Amino acid sequence: MKKLTTATIATLGLVTAGIAIQGEADAAEQAQWITSYNTTYSEMTHDYVTIDNLGNRHHTLDGNWDPSMFQNDAYYSQYVDEEGHTHYIYYLTDNDYSLNQSHESIQANGYQGYIGQSDYVTPYQSSYNSENYNAYENNTTHWSANNTNQVGYGTQNGNNTASQAPTVQAPTTNGSQNDGSANIKPASSKATGSAGWLNKYPQWQPYGQYHGGGAHYGVDYGMPVGTPVYSFTDGRVIDSGWSNYGGGNQITIQEAGTNNYQWYMHLSQLNVKKGDTVSEGQQIGLSGNTGNSTGPHLHFQRMQGGIGNQYAVNPTGYLASK
Structure with a gap:
């Protein structure tokens, strides 16, 4: 410091x-x-x-x-660190404001990628929510932006050399499910499988509303840059690369056999590429502080029916079940 x-x-x-x-x-x-x-x-x-x-x-x-x-x-959000100190954040943290695209459009035309209103877009049928993009434009001056592209492809050959998430023993205490309130809790104590590695990291910001107003479309876990990040699902990598609209180094995965999608944001390294098939528990990257980020952390976002904030759902129960 x-x-x-x-x-x-x-x-x-x-x-x-x-x-x-x-x-x-x-x-x-x-x-x-x-x-x-x-x-x-x-x-x-x-x-x-x-x-x-x-x-x-x-x-x-x-x-x-x-x-x-x-x-x-x-303040907009708060969290308690491992030493018991409460941190209060007085500026909006991360979201990614790439254009929304429906599952049907993705299946018919492919995913358009991390694009915004001013980018060239191949015509497709999608209900674009311009309010999301405008919110990003209005708030970027208040955010801490680390826009250095730190893409570093490590494991590019799929499952052959990818490491797996460590096994985590079930805790003895029961954690309560986060309801999206401003009272930040530690990572879910119920996750013991592919998401169990999150237990050691504080939950900075839950899904829902910031304390000072404004929507947060995923859940944030504070962790040091370079922490291995593991996939929470079997599926296919729809996109892996840089997003200019908040996510920094970002991975999009479609959950196998469903119309559900996942975002892993602010990574320092990407270990999978577009088109790869991934397994639940497979390492897909390293956590970081890229894009519109308040500090080193992982933003995880789950979406149903398409990709984009319009399709975001509360991932708390899903992570607790993994």
């Missing part, structure tokens, strides 16, 4: 009392106990992190954070 700026206000002697209520009070109640804070730039998350005297971490793109933002619930 490279320290760039420091902002401090006088300590009023309430630090101990403030820490005591940290886990119990909401943001507005905690804000009154914030008496000092300092801001540094994080090379890991590519944003400014302000740490207050309660131990909370506040992430902004410009470093201009103050307690009133916390008091007014101005």
Whole structure:
């Protein structure tokens, strides 16, 4: 972490009392106990992190954070790291706003790829939702964008040399299914098979709505760049490459024998290519921080009936069953 700026206000002697209520009070109640804070730039998350005297971490793109933002619930999402610190994100995180394409159109004409409104499109029958693209255009200035194309093809020959997801023992505690609320939970404790490797990583943002408004079409798991990513399904790779519309290095897989599709986004390396057949549990890439990304993580999105945010469904139950 490279320290760039420091902002401090006088300590009023309430630090101990403030820490005591940290886990119990909401943001507005905690804000009154914030008496000092300092801001540094994080090379890991590519944003400014302000740490207050309660131990909370506040992430902004410009470093201009103050307690009133916390008091007014101005953050969009939150998560708890492995050390128990709560992180609050004050800017919109990722989605991919490539054009929507129906399953029927994909079967008849092939997938058009990660394209947007201004790209050349081969004519096909599809109900394009321009609202999604406009939302992307309106919000890109508020997002942390890492647009370096880091494509690095490793395993290109399908299943022959691909590694498999590690076996995970079932936990002894029962996890509750995420309902899309803003209270970020650890990764589902029910996933013990091909998705069981997610258990060790925090869930940054669930499917549904951001705390500060706006839709999130998948689920985000924070993990270091270079973490192996495994397919959650048997299927066929529909596309594998760079998306200019938020996903960065992105893989699209069609679930075998269905009209369901999956997106794996922000990868640092792609280990499969378009047309490959993949098996459930097969390594398909490495996690990263490419595209419109708040920090190193995996965005997983499941879609029914086509590809695009219009077809997104809550993947929580699906992952818990894997």
